[in-house]
Amino acid sequence: MNNLFRSISKNRLKVIIVGTACIALGIAACNNSAPTTETKNITAKDTLVFHPPDTATIPHDDMGNMIRYGRDLVVNTAYYLGPNGTVGKYLGNKMNCANCHLDAGTRPFGYNFFSTHARYPQYRGRENKILTVSDRINNCIERPHNGTPMPLDSKELIAMASYIKWVGTNAPVGGHVRGDEGMELEYINRPADPNKGAVIFAENCASCHGKNGEGIMKPDSSTYIYPPLWGPLSYQKGSSPHRVLKVARFIKANMPNLKATWQKPVLTDEQCIDVAAFVNDDRIHPRPEKRNREVPDYPQLKVKPIDYGTGPYLDTFTAIQHKFGPYKPIIDYHKAHNLPVVF
Ligand code: HEC
Ligand code: HEC
Incomplete structure (x- = not known):
């Protein structure tokens, strides 16, 4: 973005x-x-979205075995790497990568890996560093998975990076492809309203994610049937889905699950923004804190995303307005003052 x-x-x-x-x-x-x-x-209905290759074409050789293992790790992350992981205990929760990176990172507008390999190593504002794909995977293991980073030479990290590369087969180096980002969303001219969001949540989300956003575990407690949206076992503060716009774009194309599609969203843009505000409202919904809080996020303030809810900022808007909007005055201010508009 x-x-x-x-x-x-x-x-x-x-x-x-x-x-x-x-x-x-x-x-x-x-x-x-x-x-x-x-x-x-x-x-919105264009057919130019990127298509990853079919899994049936993964070769039957050493490389192919690594790619298949990587895919398995993305889908069954808690089984392998969770708090009771069979190959290592790295994650702090029992979510799987594919709970967010839908269809194992192959769904358009579903936090996919279409162009990921093609765009890394990349400067990341949150860390103010150049990160490789493996570093970026470790980012997600730390936040949102509330875990500890894996060794860069571990078979598992190499496998996930190999899978991510395979998903992006034929993606042009350095660029974006259609569908690799959040859904387009029209901003509203008022702050996002968590109270309105609560009503939308009760009607469209609670049946799966639970009245208290806690999700529903499998009977053997190994992982989730429906992953949590807030609470101590959900994604952390400061992780990407904790941003209202970032998750609103995802909700628009994908939620309610199996009903909404990017071609045919169920909720309006306004409803997506309000329900995202409700889910991500820290005043009512606790979630894990960032672990090493002495290391600040976005030390270079000019690359802080406009919907990032923690100050300081280079502009004059409050943290509450950054988090909930209205976003347009912030965007206009940034443009007028020659500051980047980062999402
Ligand atoms: C709670 C949701 C969530 C979970 C779980 C999660 N991620 Fe992420 N991940 C995100 C979001 C949101 C982004 C940012 C996507 C964007 O900017 O469009 C992201 C970004 C990434 C990126 C960078 C993608 C890019 O193209 O820049 C990689 C790689 C990644 N995640 C890998 C993983 C792996 C591997 C796991 C499992 C170990 C995982 N993630 C678990 C939400 C999640
Ligand atoms: C029919 C059940 C169902 C409904 C209804 C539903 N979801 Fe989901 N949701 C899921 C499932 C299942 C996943 C994980 C997808 C996967 O693993 O393939 C998910 C994943 C998510 C995620 C990313 C993972 C996480 O836990 O952070 C978010 C955010 C989310 N849903 C928000 C919503 C919102 C907001 C609504 C209401 C507008 C909603 N969902 C409605 C089933 C549902």
Whole structure:
């Protein structure tokens, strides 16, 4: 999302991709006045989404075995790496990567791995460092999985990185492909409303994720049938899904599960934003804290995403407005002051 600035009118979307030099240098080097290299019009129903290869084509050799193991780890993460993991105890909760990276990271607009391999190593603002794909996997193991990073030479990390590379077969190096990001979403001109979100949650989400967002475990308690959305066993503060817009875009294309699709969302944009605000409202819903809190996130303030709910900021808006919006005044302020607009 970092390098995209979008203006939306009804179903027609104008996507402007900021210069590739900017991608190579990381967002720290980018701002709104960067040159644009590509402009194209797309509709929500377009068929240009990226298609990963079929799993049947994974070769039957050493590399293929590693890719298959990586996929298995992404789907059955808690079994292998969870608190009672059979090969190592790295995760602090019993969620699986595929609870968020839907269809093992192959679903359009479902936090997929389409272009991941093609875009790493990459500058990451939260850590203010260049990370490899393996470092980025460890990021998710630390947050949202509330765990401890795996050794970089562990077979499991190599397997997951190999699988991620395979998912992105034919993705152009350095670039994005259609469907690899969050769904387009029209912002609302008021703050997101957790009270409205509570009603939407009760009607559309609680049947699976539980009245208290706790999810439903399998009878053997090994992992979830329906993963939790808040509480001590859910994703941490400061992880990507803890951001209202990040998770609202995901909800729009994918939730309620098996009903919503990116071609045919169930909730309106407004409902997605309100329910995301309800789920991620720290005033009513506890979730695990970041572990090593002495290391600040986004030490370079100019690359802090606009919906990141913890200050300080380079602009004049409160943490509450950053978290819940309205976002447009923040975006306008950033543009007027030549600050990057990062999502
Ligand atoms: C609670 C949800 C959640 C879980 C569980 C989770 N992730 Fe993530 N992960 C995310 C989100 C959200 C992003 C950011 C996606 C984006 O920016 O569009 C992300 C990003 C990533 C990225 C970078 C993707 C890119 O293209 O930049 C990788 C790699 C990754 N996760 C791997 C994993 C692996 C492997 C696991 C399991 C060990 C895992 N994640 C578990 C939510 C999750
Ligand atoms: C029919 C059951 C069902 C309903 C209804 C449903 N979900 Fe989900 N949700 C799931 C399942 C199952 C997953 C994990 C997907 C997987 O593992 O393939 C999931 C995953 C998620 C995730 C990412 C994983 C996590 O736990 O953080 C979020 C966020 C989420 N759902 C939010 C919602 C919201 C908000 C609603 C209501 C608008 C909703 N869901 C409605 C079943 C459901």
